[in-house]
Amino acid sequence: MTYIEWRPEFATGIPDVDHEHREMIEWINRTLAVCGQAGAAKAAVTDLLGEIYARISAHFALEERVMKTRGYDQFADHKRDHERLLDEFREIMDDHEAGSQVIEERLAARLAPWFSEHFRIQDARFHRAGLPSV
Amino acid sequence: MEWLKKAIRVGMEWLESALDRVCGPTLNPLSQLGALGWFLFWLIAVSGIYLFIFFDTGVTQAYSSIEAITHDQWWAGGILRSVHRYASDGLVVVAFLHMLREFAMDRMRGRRWFGWVTGLALIGFIYVCGITGYWMVWDQLAQYVAVTTSKWLDALPIFAEPISRNFLSNAELSGRFFTLMVYLHIAAPLLMLLFMWVHIQRYNYALVNPALKLMIGTGAGFLLLSLVRPALSQAPANLDRIAATVGPDWFYLAFYPLMDRIGAVGLWWLVLVVFVLLVALPWLPRLRESPAAVVHLDHCNGCARCFDDCPFGAITMNSRSDGAAFSAEAVVDADLCVRCGICVGACPTATPFRRATALVPGIELPAFNLEVLRDQAETVARTLSGAARILVFKCPHGAAVVPPAGASVGVIEVPCTGMVPPPFIDFVVARRLADGAMLAGCREGDCFERLGVRWTEQRIAGERDPYLRDRVPRDRVAVSWAGPGQRADRARALASFARALIRPQGATQPGAPAQQRAPWREPLARPPRLVRYAALGAMVIAATGLLGFFSHTPTVRLRADTDAIVTLSFSHAGRSRQECRRFSPDEMARLQPNMRRVGGDCPRGRWPVYMQLELDGRVVYAGTRQPAGLWKDGPSTLFARFEVPAGAQQARVALRESGRDSGFDASASAELNLKPGQNLVIEFKQPGGFTFR
Numbered sequence: 147m148t149y150i151e152w153r154p155e156f157a158t159g160i161p162d163v164d165h166e167h168r169e170m171i172e173w174i175n176r177t178l179a180v181c182g183q184a185g186a187a188k189a190a191v192t193d194l195l196g197e198i199y200a201r202i203s204a205h206f207a208l209e210e211r212v213m214k215t216r217g218y219d220q221f222a223d224h225k226r227d228h229e230r231l232l233d234e235f236r237e238i239m240d241d242h243e244a245g246s247q248v249i250e251e252r253l254a255a256r257l258a259p260w261f262s263e264h265f266r267i268q269d270a271r272f273h274r275a276g277l278p279s280v
Numbered sequence: 281m282e283w284l285k286k287a288i289r290v291g292m293e294w295l296e297s298a299l300d301r302v303c304g305p306t307l308n309p310l311s312q313l314g315a316l317g318w319f320l321f322w323l324i325a326v327s328g329i330y331l332f333i334f335f336d337t338g339v340t341q342a343y344s345s346i347e348a349i350t351h352d353q354w355w356a357g358g359i360l361r362s363v364h365r366y367a368s369d370g371l372v373v374v375a376f377l378h379m380l381r382e383f384a385m386d387r388m389r390g391r392r393w394f395g396w397v398t399g400l401a402l403i404g405f406i407y408v409c410g411i412t413g414y415w416m417v418w419d420q421l422a423q424y425v426a427v428t429t430s431k432w433l434d435a436l437p438i439f440a441e442p443i444s445r446n447f448l449s450n451a452e453l454s455g456r457f458f459t460l461m462v463y464l465h466i467a468a469p470l471l472m473l474l475f476m477w478v479h480i481q482r483y484n485y486a487l488v489n490p491a492l493k494l495m496i497g498t499g500a501g502f503l504l505l506s507l508v509r510p511a512l513s514q515a516p517a518n519l520d521r522i523a524a525t526v527g528p529d530w531f532y533l534a535f536y537p538l539m540d541r542i543g544a545v546g547l548w549w550l551v552l553v554v555f556v557l558l559v560a561l562p563w564l565p566r567l568r569e570s571p572a573a574v575v576h577l578d579h580c581n582g583c584a585r586c587f588d589d590c591p592f593g594a595i596t597m598n599s600r601s602d603g604a605a606f607s608a609e610a611v612v613d614a615d616l617c618v619r620c621g622i623c624v625g626a627c628p629t630a631t632p633f634r635r636a637t638a639l640v641p642g643i644e645l646p647a648f649n650l651e652v653l654r655d656q657a658e659t660v661a662r663t664l665s666g667a668a669r670i671l672v673f674k675c676p677h678g679a680a681v682v683p684p685a686g687a688s689v690g691v692i693e694v695p696c697t698g699m700v701p702p703p704f705i706d707f708v709v710a711r712r713l714a715d716g717a718m719l720a721g722c723r724e725g726d727c728f729e730r731l732g733v734r735w736t737e738q739r740i741a742g743e744r745d746p747y748l749r750d751r752v753p754r755d756r757v758a759v760s761w762a763g764p765g766q767r768a769d770r771a772r773a774l775a776s777f778a779r780a781l782i783r784p785q786g787a788t789q790p791g792a793p794a795q796q797r798a799p800w801r802e803p804l805a806r807p808p809r810l811v812r813y814a815a816l817g818a819m820v821i822a823a824t825g826l827l828g829f830f831s832h833t834p835t836v837r838l839r840a841d842t843d844a845i846v847t848l849s850f851s852h853a854g855r856s857r858q859e860c861r862r863f864s865p866d867e868m869a870r871l872q873p874n875m876r877r878v879g880g881d882c883p884r885g886r887w888p889v890y891m892q893l894e895l896d897g898r899v900v901y902a903g904t905r906q907p908a909g910l911w912k913d914g915p916s917t918l919f920a921r922f923e924v925p926a927g928a929q930q931a932r933v934a935l936r937e938s939g940r941d942s943g944f945d946a947s948a949s950a951e952l953n954l955k956p957g958q959n960l961v962i963e964f965k966q967p968g969g970f971t972f973r
Contacts, residue, residue, distance in 0.1 A: 162582070162605060166581065193636040194636045195633070196632075196633030196634045197634050197637060199634070200628070200634045201629075203703075204581050204583060207581075207628040208583040211584050229742075233750055237751070239633065
């Protein structure tokens with residue numbers, strides 16, 4: 147089952163960024179798929195979340211780099227949102243750690259909007275800014 | 281060498297610890313000597329430009345214009361002249377301290393040779409600037425500088441005509457010479473500025489301005505010194521007399537009295553040997569280094585955070601080479617990499633929460649694998665117990681970690697605290713590996729790897745990527761910056777961090793959002809304000825006193841009070857060794873027509889020139905000078921200066937230039953009545969013969 151689907155409006159037009167967006171969606175889907183399996187090991191999900199956390203951190207770092215070099219005027223806002231998202235994701239990780247069992251729905255209910263909301267609002271705005279390429 | 285280094289280091293540590301307490305780490309001048317050097321350079325440049333406006337070139341004008349600057353406008357030119365001089369003296373002190381410190385702290389070894397070697401060139405420039413500056417004033421000191429420098433340069437076998445002959449007597453001196461000095465005194469600092477720029481090329485974020493308060497304090501110190509002891513000219517230069525004593529600026533001219541002892545050639549050898557030794561120091565002995573940082577392209581998306589944070593400019597961002605969808609990748613220049621690992625701390629993929637794949641970050645030190653580091657943290661953490669379990673990430677350059685009683689402390693050594701990625705701290709606290717994490721690095725404001733302390737602080741404070749997450753409670757994250765000489769401070773910091781962990785206040789449960797982003801720290805123990813100010817005052821007085829004293833005193837004796845000076849000199853070509861021979865008609869016939877005009881064979885070689893001086897029948901000088909030139913066909917030159925007792929005496933001077941064994945080709949006698957300090961110049965010229973002046 148696919149939890150998040152790539153949608154054309156996600157595209158920023160920057161190949162690096164879009165490539166990572168797609169990758170991330172894959173990882174989230176993979177994680178949720180593991181959660182969905184009967185008797186999913188908690189540790190396996192923990193590890194996968196850790197993996198996503200690393201990738202998302204790297205992805206944001208790259209996005210911020212692109213924004214800075216292109217002089218994106220709403221960089222500060224966007225960056226703040228990144229940091230907030232990372233904090234939230236860490237919270238999801240810790241909650242998962244603290245919980246006694248893997249609850250797929252809860253994870254899915256938090257992960258999917260967490261991801262697509264930022265896409266829809268922030269990244270798309272970046273895209274619409276139509277900045278010249280570096 | 282090692283024990284010398286250790287001894288200097290212990291002394292430096294002690295001094296720096298004391299200064300940290302008196303001035304505070306941000307104002308400690310010893311941790312910003314390079315920047316202080318830049319500041320002094322600008323101070324000297326600005327005051328110098330002002331002085332240049334009023335300086336006149338000319339034998340008498342040089343001295344008189346400087347006198348006018350000093351006295352007629354003492355409130356501007358006079359003070360600026362003093363500032364110009366004392367700041368220059370200060371620059372020498374700062375440069376040598378800087379050098380000594382980088383040496384003692386081992387910061388010029390291996391890959392860090394560049395700053396050291398270019399710095400040595402800068403020391404040379406400082407001396408050229410200083411010496412030409414003293415020359416321009418054309419007072420007695422300038423005369424000493426002129427005569428001694430010329431003598432030193434003449435020892436090099438590269439000048440056909442001794443430079444010293446330009447300073448034979450007042451009659452020989454030309455005003456053009458001061459134009460040359462002005463040129464040199466402007467060109468040398470400009471070149472020096474270029475080298476200063478080169479000097480910092482391999483440092484990212486090089487500090488070129490010291491702390492504002494330090495600049496103000498230093499400037500005020502020079503102003504004070506200028507008012508208390510203004511820099512004044514000595515009596516005007518007079519090449520026909522030699523002063524009995526002269527008060528040199530020991531910061532610049534200490535080599536001159538030394539040269540009078542060991543000779544010009546001796547000084548050249550000394551300078552050469554010391555210079556070669558110093559240049560070789562970064563490789564003596566060869567430094568064993570672990571492998572340089574490597575980039576793992578599978579985990580690098582080209583975000584450039586390592587590039588931003590590398591203190592040594594070892595990382596560049598290049599176009600992608602592996603065909604991945606990214607546009608850039610980090611590339612490490614192993615020749616510049618000092619293996620500090622600060623790049624690893626900046627890499628967003630360096631997070632220990634990763635477990636689904638191997639913990640391989642985008643950039644890594646092969647000798648400090650992150651997976652090993654994580655295992656180590658977990659292993660060490662398991663040995664901890666009690667309510668104050670502390671995991672310390674410690675760099676090898678700071679103070680030792682001595683666990684306090686009642687706390688359970690595990691130490692993990694990393695090359696630099698800047699290598700610890702903020703997620704590692706998050707990991708330690710969130711996964712409860714320990715109750716608190718401490719980053720223990722070098723003395724504040726003086727990181728061995730330059731920027732490790734600064735980046736660590738900024739990452740924790742959320743001012744530099746990657747941020748330590750806000751949700752990590754800062755009362756469980758401690759920093760401790762202490763040099764090897766500040767062991768007690770570190771022990772105190774650790775003990776009170778342990779106490780704070782046992783008695784948690786406020787929101788200290790892991791997971792609760794941090795109220796503020798400042799990490800826990802134990803402020804440096806500092807004496808009361810009054811004591812600090814007294815110490816600071818004493819320090820300023822000591823420093824300015826030192827400059828003020830050695831800039832003029834002690835004096836050097838140039839001759840005995842009752843002695844006069846005799847200078848013998850010539851630039852004269854001896855006679856040809858062989859007479860010209862006319863070609864016979866036979867020989868002429870064999871030559872090509874265009875060659876026949878020469879008409880004969882004139883061998884070019886000349887005889888050496890021998891000269892001797894007798895005073896009251898006693899030979900006081902005898903010397904043979906070889907002809908110059910590869911074919912030994914140039915003039916022989918002599919510049920000899922020596923002391924003789926003053927008073928009436930009969931002088932006879934004679935010269936031999938025709939290869940004969942006895943007898944002379946020219947001679948002269950004179951009744952002398954030498955006054956003490958008089959410089960009698962006896963010169964031979966053709967035509968004209970001997971002159972006594």
